[in-house]
Amino acid sequence: MRGYNFYRTFAMSSAPQIVAAPPSSVVETPLAAHLLAADPARSLTPYRGSLTPDSFSGASFSDTNRELAALSVSAGIYDLGYLAFLKITGGDRLRWLNGMVTNTVQSLEEDHWNYSFLLNAQGRILGDATIYRFSDHILLQTDRAQIARLTAHLDHFIIMDDVELHELDASMTSIGIAGPQSSSILTGLGLTPPGENAFITAKFNGVEVTLVQAYSPVSPRFELWLPTASLPELWAALLAARATPCGLSATEALRILSATPLYSVDIQERHLAQETAQSRALNFSKGCYLGQEIVERIRSRATIHRTLCQFSLTGAPATLAPGQTLLLNAEQSQRNPVGELTSLAQYQLPAFTGTLALGFIRTEILERKLPITYGEGAATPVDAPPST
DSSP states (O other), rough: OOEEEEEEEEOOSOOOOOOOOOTOEEEOOOOHHHHHHHOOOOOOOEETEEEHHHHHHHSHHHHHHHHHHHHHOOOEEOOTTTTEEEESSTTHHHHHHHTTTSSOSSTTTTTTTEEEEEEOSBBBBEEEEEEEESSOOOEEEEEEEHHHHHHHHHHTSSSSOOOEEEEEETEEEEEEESSHHHHHHHHEEEOOOOTTTTTEEEETTEEEEEEEOOOOSSSOOEEEEEEEGHHHHHHHHHEEEEEEEHHHHHHHHHHTTTTTBBTTBBBBOOGGGGGGTGGGGOOTSSSSOOTTTHHHHHHHHHHOOOEEEEEEEESSOOOTTTTOEEEEEEEETTTOOOOOEEEEEEEEEOOOEEEEEEEEEEHHHHHHTTOOETTTTEEEEESSSOOO
């Protein structure tokens, strides 16, 4: 049965339900609204369909690096209120969703998660999501900028299936904590971190909280899902435990440092799954799914013409504006661009100083190890994120 309404709500707690605003409207995240109440002059930045704090310590390069240092060498807390969730129920939910995403759902263990792409029939990427398997339902996590479009796409493929889709309402929100001291801070609050790719339900001052060990190749990172009404109390407790509040500039720098692409910024609908270098999103033994024929054809031929890469830059600009890209050129190919840079950040950390970027490059350029340039600068491919 189709059983889906665009703003049907559900709650993961007994907190009052508030119908979510349409995704086309950009509103403050719950944390941003809480902070604005105390400081109406606070600066917010649009991000993934929501407004979120850009910085807590200031707007300068050194201020951003102070927050980034906390995220990478101690512990930093930050807003995840731009995340959006779709609850999937019904007796066919596992089989049905397994046929809609690139990673496995049917063999995913309960209380575990994995990362997936959603593809069209031509194998192009429509969006990305993290899938969480509970005992009686599935949560699909994406961001506010994608949720309406992906929900409509999924709903189109519910034919005779016992599946219902329900969008999580604004009575729930999320915050993140990252850094080597994150685990000890969480444990001190009575929230014992789960294992790799896992999540648990715990209690904070009597309130149910979901704690997720999230993906991060450079620094331990966790997500906390909780009732919006309990956000001020938990945020204050994390601050009291000496976690540093961090804004969007720092968390975006951490994302680029981790070589983690962002859909609609680094990855676009024109891209194919294997071009993104995100092997963690693919499962080659799960059975049929939408777009699989193209993914399997690329795997069997073992060839792609371009790939996402992390670059170390010299002569770089301070940043890239939203939607801005920098064209890449290579020796012997100066007349025709061989790629583009899509995200960029500068770093001045205790263990790493420099400029990093994410972008796509033609694979033949990497294979031939040709010098890569952009404007007046040079770009060197990086095999793995630098240590911090």
